[in-house]
Amino acid sequence: xxxxxxxxxxxxxxxxxxxxxxxxxxxxxxxxxxxxxxxxxxxxxxxxxxxxxxxxxxxxxxxxxxxxxxxxxxxxxxxxxxxxxxxxxxxxxxxxxxxxxx
Numbered sequence: 001x002x003x004x005x006x007x008x009x010x011x012x013x014x015x016x017x018x019x020x021x022x023x024x025x026x027x028x029x030x031x032x033x034x035x036x037x038x039x040x041x042x043x044x045x046x047x048x049x050x051x052x053x054x055x056x057x058x059x060x061x062x063x064x065x066x067x068x069x070x071x072x073x074x075x076x077x078x079x080x081x082x083x084x085x086x087x088x089x090x091x092x093x094x095x096x097x098x099x100x101x102x
Contacts, residue, residue, distance in 0.1 A: 001096060005089050012085035019082070052076050055084050062095065 022031075035041035056073045063069035076083050088095075 001093060005092050008085050008092070009089045012082045012089070015085070016082050019080075048080075049077070051081075052084075055087075059087060062091065062098070 022028075035045065056076060059072050059076075060066075060069045063072065072083075072087050
């Protein structure tokens, strides 16, 4: 379990570094315009946000406090999967324990 958490954290840090590299290379808005002009770009965005919605529902069901759930869910739509990886690293032991009892 601990090694999986380390791998997820390392992947999240690598992803954040990649985002930083892209940010330093060019404007996100210029790139976004290219993505939304392409039908496959729209499909990729829809897929991304569908994943955010699905993970949000898991976070909502898992967190005991609604405020805590919202504090994890709302940034997800701006910070992306680096934020979902942070939640996984934080909650994985509890999540695994809950799933193994069913």
